[in-house]
Amino acid sequence: MHLLAQDLVNGILAGGILAVVALGFSLVWGIMNIINLAHGAYIMLGAYATYELFTRLHVDPFLSLPISFVLLFTLGYLIQRFLINWVVRAPILASFLLTFGLSLLIVNIALIVWTSDTVGVTTSYSGANFTLATVTVPWVKLYTLIAALAITGIMQVWLTRSKTGRAIRATAMDIGAAQLSGVRVPQIFAIVYGLGAGLAGVAGTLISLSYPINPSMGDPFLIKAFVVCVLGGLGSVEGALIGGLTYGIIESFATQIDVTIGTQHISGSGLQDAIALVVLLIVLMVRPRGIVGRATA
Amino acid sequence: MNVRFLAALGSLTLCMTLAAPSVPVSADANVIVFGSPVSLTGALAKEGHLTQEGYNFWKTYINAHGGIKVGGKSYKVDIKYYDDESKNNTAQDLAERLIDQDHVNYILGPYGSGTSFTVAQLVERKKIPMVEGNGAAEKIFNQGFRYTFGVLSPAKRYLEGILDLTHSQKPAAQTVAITAASDAFSQEVAAGAAAFATAHGMRVVYNNKYPDTATDVSSIISALKATNPDVILNAGHLQDALLVHKGLKEQNVAAKAYGYSVGPDTPDFITALGKDANDVLGGAQWSDTVKYKADRPGFYDTAPEYARAFEAAYHHRPDYHNAESTAACLAFQYAIESAGTLDPEKVRDALAKLDVTTFYGIIKFDSRGLNVFKPMVTNQIQNGRLVTVWPRYTAVAKAVYPAPPWGQR
Numbered sequence: 215m216h217l218l219a220q221d222l223v224n225g226i227l228a229g230g231i232l233a234v235v236a237l238g239f240s241l242v243w244g245i246m247n248i249i250n251l252a253h254g255a256y257i258m259l260g261a262y263a264t265y266e267l268f269t270r271l272h273v274d275p276f277l278s279l280p281i282s283f284v285l286l287f288t289l290g291y292l293i294q295r296f297l298i299n300w301v302v303r304a305p306i307l308a309s310f311l312l313t314f315g316l317s318l319l320i321v322n323i324a325l326i327v328w329t330s331d332t333v334g335v336t337t338s339y340s341g342a343n344f345t346l347a348t349v350t351v352p353w354v355k356l357y358t359l360i361a362a363l364a365i366t367g368i369m370q371v372w373l374t375r376s377k378t379g380r381a382i383r384a385t386a387m388d389i390g391a392a393q394l395s396g397v398r399v400p401q402i403f404a405i406v407y408g409l410g411a412g413l414a415g416v417a418g419t420l421i422s423l424s425y426p427i428n429p430s431m432g433d434p435f436l437i438k439a440f441v442v443c444v445l446g447g448l449g450s451v452e453g454a455l456i457g458g459l460t461y462g463i464i465e466s467f468a469t470q471i472d473v474t475i476g477t478q479h480i481s482g483s484g485l486q487d488a489i490a491l492v493v494l495l496i497v498l499m500v501r502p503r504g505i506v507g508r509a510t511a
Numbered sequence: 512m513n514v515r516f517l518a519a520l521g522s523l524t525l526c527m528t529l530a531a532p533s534v535p536v537s538a539d540a541n542v543i544v545f546g547s548p549v550s551l552t553g554a555l556a557k558e559g560h561l562t563q564e565g566y567n568f569w570k571t572y573i574n575a576h577g578g579i580k581v582g583g584k585s586y587k588v589d590i591k592y593y594d595d596e597s598k599n600n601t602a603q604d605l606a607e608r609l610i611d612q613d614h615v616n617y618i619l620g621p622y623g624s625g626t627s628f629t630v631a632q633l634v635e636r637k638k639i640p641m642v643e644g645n646g647a648a649e650k651i652f653n654q655g656f657r658y659t660f661g662v663l664s665p666a667k668r669y670l671e672g673i674l675d676l677t678h679s680q681k682p683a684a685q686t687v688a689i690t691a692a693s694d695a696f697s698q699e700v701a702a703g704a705a706a707f708a709t710a711h712g713m714r715v716v717y718n719n720k721y722p723d724t725a726t727d728v729s730s731i732i733s734a735l736k737a738t739n740p741d742v743i744l745n746a747g748h749l750q751d752a753l754l755v756h757k758g759l760k761e762q763n764v765a766a767k768a769y770g771y772s773v774g775p776d777t778p779d780f781i782t783a784l785g786k787d788a789n790d791v792l793g794g795a796q797w798s799d800t801v802k803y804k805a806d807r808p809g810f811y812d813t814a815p816e817y818a819r820a821f822e823a824a825y826h827h828r829p830d831y832h833n834a835e836s837t838a839a840c841l842a843f844q845y846a847i848e849s850a851g852t853l854d855p856e857k858v859r860d861a862l863a864k865l866d867v868t869t870f871y872g873i874i875k876f877d878s879r880g881l882n883v884f885k886p887m888v889t890n891q892i893q894n895g896r897l898v899t900v901w902p903r904y905t906a907v908a909k910a911v912y913p914a915p916p917w918g919q920r
Contacts, residue, residue, distance in 0.1 A: 217737055224729035321552060330556035332749055334783030341760030341787065341917060352761035424761070425726060426753040426783060430553050430597070434724040469730040483731055484693050484720040
């Protein structure tokens with residue numbers, strides 16, 4: 215029984231990170247209709263930014279969150295303005311190719327700069343934990359979850375309250391109408407793509423605390439971002455959050471499945487991905503717009 | 512700027528980054544060209560680079576010492592690489608390109624069992640011999656392939672030394688928990704460890720796998736913790752070792768020994784984990800303190816000699832990936848010399864008959880092409896340095912057992 219409680223906690227802690235991983239990806243996809251295959255590469259850059267700040271200047275990873283955000287936001291903004299902007303209205307294949315190429319380019323540059331060595335951010339408090347009843351909670355992952363919730367909260371408030379945020383949502387609803395109301399759409403797209411990259415950078419910082427860093431570390435997260443987005447609903451903050459938590463909890467509970475059929479032993483932990491994807495399929499059949507996604511015209 | 516132009520631009524970016532810097536293969540008749548698809552990007556990039564270093568170190572030595580002598584004539588050697596991006600199918604495609612378009616003489620194996628397996632299928636079709644030093648899954652050797660030879664001990668042996676060691680302590684370790692990634696190599700390592708533990712009277716209290724793309728293993732660790740094992744083993748690669756070891760500390764899982772199939776041997780393990788890396792055990796194909804002496808000339812005679820020269824060249828101690836990769840080259844060198852010709856079929860036959868002791872240990876293949884004759888060693892990280900602790904006859908330090916609690920290392 216206590217294992218189930220532990221699994222729930224593990225799932226929520228992992229899900230919080232997945233929510234941030236998916237948030238930027240979801241905004242770019244939902245608002246610009248671009249499936250940003252370079253998202254994993256931005257996550258990796260965020261992790262390296264944290265690593266460099268930590269090892270060279272002894273900056274605590276949590277303090278480097280805003281730095282990762284600003285660095286990656288700037289990079290994303292520039293990339294959108296001078297590259298992606300050209301394919302925003304093009305068929306999806308063009309943006310697919312472009313962002314895939316970008317991803318390869320960034321990963322290969324990272325290989326030159328940082329080599330393929332695997333590094334890690336190990337702080338003095340990494341691994342520290344406390345026990346609540348029978349459940350062990352690692353501090354780092356709890357802080358990470360709190361940071362993740364704070365970031366999604368800030369994003370939600372900003373998108374609904376601020377002028378730019380409202381312009382972004384207007385653009386997502388109807389580009390033409392937004393333009394007629396005086397929204398400078400290219401500018402909005404650059405901000406959204408910058409946000410996507412910035413949030414990926416933040417996710418990279420959070421991930422670096424528990425996951426090994428190397429130039430290809432972004433790949434598995436890119437795939438998870440994709441699933442989380444579709445699961446929760448595209449283009450919204452709450453979609454990413456609910457999707458991330460759901461995915462984390464499903465994966466966590468999947469490890470408990472242990473069935474023996476005849477001589478065939480089936481272990482759920484080896485099938486985590488498969489189980490999560492089956493759940494995705496069911497959600498798509500029952501609620502094609504995702505758990506909290508809104509139907510669009 | 513129109514869409515078609517941009518699509519073309521995108522594809523161009525793609526092609527430019529995909530194509531590795533290509534060095535034209537020498538058409539010189541006095542050069543033996545080896546080809547190797549190797550993981551320079553992707554999950555296995557680190558291990559792939561270690562593999563490449565091992566190959567290049569041999570190449571530099573051989574070329575500086577007159578090359579390989581074949582029937583009275585000396586040949587220089589060259590190695591052509593492509594990046595397989597840690598993908599099994601890509602490795603196979605690239606091996607085909609190396610053989611069909613680049614016309615390499617022989618194939619040196621990629622890193623990893625998955626890639627070695629797909630390339631093994633290809634060299635079988637092309638009848639070009641491959642010697643590999645980095646694919647230990649026995650699956651590769653149970654297909655009846657004739658052209659693939661592996662210089663390493665089989666995967667199932669990787670964690671046996673750690674079990675043997677912990678079971679010989681007083682009091683002896685009784686219970687074992689095993690976690691394993693889902694790839695072929697890791698699964699064989701885990702199965703071998705479980706069988707060995709059971710055969711030696713230890714109880715396997717937890718044995719489970721996770722997808723090799725896992726980004727979080729907390730729940731596996733929670734389940735493992737509930738079984739309270741004496742020994743915790745992980746069958747996987749460097750990434751797995753780092754992820755699992757951090758996870759064990761986060762959940763305060765205390766065991767008497769922690770062992771990994773791949774990880775502790777690469778310097779990255781120590782730099783990434785700091786003090787937490789201390790007292791961790793790792794199975795290894797080789798260490799620079801093994802006491803073999805080469806029984807024929809042509810390369811460094813002993814492990815320490817190899818290690819010194821290697822460190823001078825690459826500024827880090829050679830780990831077993833480096834050594835086994837170099838050993839794969841040595842197998843070719845001695846087989847080609849004894850064949851007296853470059854004919855692939857004759858070189859294959861010479862490989863099958865090879866029986867040589869090198870700095871790396873014995874290189875001799877069973878009827879399946881696998882080097883079952885070489886024992887493995889067990890290393891431990893002590894005060895940030897990797898030392899060999901098992902088997903006793905080759906150990907340079909006594910194992911720290913039981914491992915002190917977290918925070919006291």
